[in-house]
Amino acid sequence: MAERYARVIVDVANAEVDRVFDYIVPEGMDLEPGAHVMVPFGPRTLDGFVIELCAHTQVDADRLKPVLRRVEPFAALRTDQLALATWMRETYQCTLAEAFRLMLPAQVRRDRVAPKTQLFVSRAREGYPPKCTARQRELLDALAEPQPLSAVRADVARRLEGKGYVSIAPRETRRAPYAQTQPRRARVALNPMQEEAFAEIDAALAGGGGRFLLYGVTGSGKTEVYMRAVARALELGRGAIVLVPEIALTPQMVSWFRARFENAAVIHSRLSAGERYDEWRRIATGEARVVVGARSAVFSPVANLGLIVVDEEHEHTYRSERRPCYDARRVAQSRMDALGGVLVLGSATPEVSTFMRAQPGVRPENRLTLLELSRRANGAPLPEVRIVDMRRELAQGNTSIFSGALVNALRDCLAAGRQAILFINRRGHSTFVSCRACGYVEKCEACDLAMTYHRNGDALVCHYCGRTRKPPKTCPQCGSRFIKFFGAGTQKVEEEVRAFFPQARVLRADWDTTRAKDAHERIFEAFAAGKADVLIGTQMIAKGLDFPRVTLVGAVAADTSLNAPDYRAGERTFQLITQVAGRAGRAGEKGLVILQTYEPDSPVIQLAARQDFRAFYERERVYRRRALYPPYSVILRIVAAASEAEAALQAAERARARMEAFIEREGYREDLIHMHAKEAPVARLDGLFRCHVFIKLYARGHTEAIWAEAERLAREGAPGVRMEAELNPTNMM
Numbered sequence: 001m002a003e004r005y006a007r008v009i010v011d012v013a014n015a016e017v018d019r020v021f022d023y024i025v026p027e028g029m030d031l032e033p034g035a036h037v038m039v040p041f042g043p044r045t046l047d048g049f050v051i052e053l054c055a056h057t058q059v060d061a062d063r064l065k066p067v068l069r070r071v072e073p074f075a076a077l078r079t080d081q082l083a084l085a086t087w088m089r090e091t092y093q094c095t096l097a098e099a100f101r102l103m104l105p106a107q108v109r110r111d112r113v114a115p116k117t118q119l120f121v122s123r124a125r126e127g128y129p130p131k132c133t134a135r136q137r138e139l140l141d142a143l144a145e146p147q148p149l150s151a152v153r154a155d156v157a158r159r160l161e162g163k164g165y166v167s168i169a170p171r172e173t174r175r176a177p178y179a180q181t182q183p184r185r186a187r188v189a190l191n192p193m194q195e196e197a198f199a200e201i202d203a204a205l206a207g208g209g210g211r212f213l214l215y216g217v218t219g220s221g222k223t224e225v226y227m228r229a230v231a232r233a234l235e236l237g238r239g240a241i242v243l244v245p246e247i248a249l250t251p252q253m254v255s256w257f258r259a260r261f262e263n264a265a266v267i268h269s270r271l272s273a274g275e276r277y278d279e280w281r282r283i284a285t286g287e288a289r290v291v292v293g294a295r296s297a298v299f300s301p302v303a304n305l306g307l308i309v310v311d312e313e314h315e316h317t318y319r320s321e322r323r324p325c326y327d328a329r330r331v332a333q334s335r336m337d338a339l340g341g342v343l344v345l346g347s348a349t350p351e352v353s354t355f356m357r358a359q360p361g362v363r364p365e366n367r368l369t370l371l372e373l374s375r376r377a378n379g380a381p382l383p384e385v386r387i388v389d390m391r392r393e394l395a396q397g398n399t400s401i402f403s404g405a406l407v408n409a410l411r412d413c414l415a416a417g418r419q420a421i422l423f424i425n426r427r428g429h430s431t432f433v434s435c436r437a438c439g440y441v442e443k444c445e446a447c448d449l450a451m452t453y454h455r456n457g458d459a460l461v462c463h464y465c466g467r468t469r470k471p472p473k474t475c476p477q478c479g480s481r482f483i484k485f486f487g488a489g490t491q492k493v494e495e496e497v498r499a500f501f502p503q504a505r506v507l508r509a510d511w512d513t514t515r516a517k518d519a520h521e522r523i524f525e526a527f528a529a530g531k532a533d534v535l536i537g538t539q540m541i542a543k544g545l546d547f548p549r550v551t552l553v554g555a556v557a558a559d560t561s562l563n564a565p566d567y568r569a570g571e572r573t574f575q576l577i578t579q580v581a582g583r584a585g586r587a588g589e590k591g592l593v594i595l596q597t598y599e600p601d602s603p604v605i606q607l608a609a610r611q612d613f614r615a616f617y618e619r620e621r622v623y624r625r626r627a628l629y630p631p632y633s634v635i636l637r638i639v640a641a642a643s644e645a646e647a648a649l650q651a652a653e654r655a656r657a658r659m660e661a662f663i664e665r666e667g668y669r670e671d672l673i674h675m676h677a678k679e680a681p682v683a684r685l686d687g688l689f690r691c692h693v694f695i696k697l698y699a700r701g702h703t704e705a706i707w708a709e710a711e712r713l714a715r716e717g718a719p720g721v722r723m724e725a726e727l728n729p730t731n732m733m
């Protein structure tokens with residue numbers, strides 16, 4: 001035996017020990033790279049992963065210890081994942097151990113035998129305990145059926161158990177997620193447009209790989225193309241990963257894949273620990289060749305991985321907001337590049353930055369090949385979109401949140417026995433100030449972004465430059481008193497529907513009604529089965545759902561996200577309107593979409609109504625270049641949180657000064673566009689005061705170095721202050 005030493009990464013989060021340690025391979029122990037082992041580490045025994053095996057070591061013989069044992073008979077990590085971890089460390093400033101954690105279910109690392117039972121919480125008696133807290137009430141309300149302990153707040157459950165209101169006991173678990181019957185999707189022959197797109201993917205699968213952006217209008221048959229690509233990868237002996245924004249919101253997509261690819265594994269955050277382990281094991285051993293899952297599924301140990309599909313690539317859920325803050329699309333690309341595989345990003349409304357990469361003149365390392373599906377697959381026309389000016393409704397004495405046009409359309413739809421979707425935009429909910437009479441929105445004069453209302457201090461604040469102002473009592477534009485903090489909730493919409501149409505059967509999908517496990521699925525299934533006439537919901541009903549009987553979509557307040565304090569507000573509004581409008585008239589009958597807005601002249605609303613993505617893209621590109629927003633710049637920020645406001649601010653000020661000095665010393669002055677230290681947009685969170693250093697940079701090649709300094713600074717922290725660095729954060733809380 002030539003290889004007597006194993007180089008091992010030990011599973012500790014500490015950046016200080018983020019390096020390889022050598023161990024002796026005992027006589028008779030069979031190891032290979034990726035093997036999961038237990039090793040002595042100081043006084044402890046820890047999990048470790050073999051990186052490589054070698055014949056020599058630099059470490060003194062008397063300091064070497066042996067590997068204690070191996071845990072799984074198969075490699076826990078594939079060789080390409082070992083390389084991926086190194087890439088993660090460089091790209092996201094994390095440790096190798098942190099990267100490995102993303103690739104392994106918690107159970108594997110803790111070396112526990114997979115339990116066949118799981119703890120469940122169920123109601124032990126009716127009613128609420130005296131002095132019931134909001135959290136306790138919330139949990140009790142969610143217990144119409146028993147819930148796994150892992151799916152609820154365990155501390156709250158334990159407290160209620162103590163009071164005798166719930167019981168916590170182990171139960172047998174089925175551990176077959178989505179074992180219910182799979183609604184099949186008829187196999188269709190691809191139409192010529194789909195065929196053309198598929199042919200390019202096919203050629204790349206058979207050749208040395210490739211990267212594609214599949215840009216196809218809603219209902220154009222992207223899903224069929226994905227399935228054909230997966231089937232082709234399998235024929236070629238390669239495995240595939242299909243990423244969806246959020247499993248609970250795309251139940252149909254999951255069942256279609258499971259119906260077509262029998263062994264497909266499903267990975268998502270709501271799986272119990274046991275289910276997760278079982279699915280991971282099926283993938284790691286090569287039994288499951290296809291994986292469907294949310295963000296974290298991109299790390300799956302698929303054998304001979306040859307294809308990764310990212311559906312609805314514009315969705316923010318592909319970015320992790322927890323350390324390491326990775327972007328699943330970027331991870332997918334890195335994996336496919338390394339393996340000579342194929343990456344397919346698909347969307348009807350690609351992110352502006354993504355679409356830009358599919359244009360001529362892009363550097364090869366960034367380039368995507370554009371594939372386009374410009375019409376609906378079954379020949380159904382795109383829905384007709386009518387913009388309704390809500391200012392005029394108010395002027396005509398209609399103070400309801402429904403316009404006359406929407407009420408009439410609903411009446412027609414219900415009379416015809418069809419279904420309707422009413423959509424409320426929850427993003428940017430009630431945080432900005434707008435005039436219901438004229439549509440005026442309070443904006444920052446320097447940034448041209450809506451200012452955010454801070455109840456704390458009764459002030460309007462610009463989240464980009466930090467300017468503040470008192471909120472107006474009357475509209476500065478028209479003098480109306482109907483200026484208010486915007487927001488209408490789903491419950492209000494439901495009341496309104498019931499008032500107008502008492503006989504209509506209504507389902508509501510929002511944060512309140514979907515907290516229980518599988519609640520989304522149940523609501524969507526009921527609606528698909530025709531058990532309701534109207535579905536009311538937030539963002540969660542806008543995604544890839546296919547309800548053939550829906551002919552009307554009403555966007556009750558289409559523009560609330562338009563004024564969110566973020567340079568992506570226009571992009572997100574456009575995406576949402578297009579996605580939600582795409583739910584109407586999918587089965588051939590002409591759909592109708594009513595867009596209620598206070599800003600009917602806004603170019604974003606106009607372009608969304610025309611569903612003209614290309615024109616929108618062109619406009620957005622020009623705006624970003626002029627205002628220097630990503631991808632023309634990079635935004636970096638360091639958040640400092642402390643129980644004393646003064647401490648948070650001082651920490652941010654010090655961080656700013658240090659970043660300034662670093663940039664100066666390293667000669668990166670040219671990269672810097674703007675930097676300031678201020679109270680964070682969400683100035684208080686979880687009882688902590690928050691301040692941030694906001695840094696805008698040109699991408700001149702020093703971004704990683706500057707970010708690394710920010711990370712170092714954040715890791716060092718300050719006494720009593722929690723610090724975090726983020727690159728291109730998804731939101732500006």
Ligand code: ADP
Nearest residue numbers: 188189190191218219220221222223224377378
């Ligand atoms: P997308 O993912 O682009 O929104 P889907 O793949 O869900 O679109 O397809 C939309 C509808 O069109 C589905 O009901 C699907 O069954 C149907 N469809 C897709 N491809 C074809 C085809 N080639 N011929 C007929 N119908 C198709």
Ligand code: ZN
Nearest residue numbers: 435438475478
């Ligand atoms: Zn006004």
Ligand code: ZN
Nearest residue numbers: 444447462465
């Ligand atoms: Zn500003």
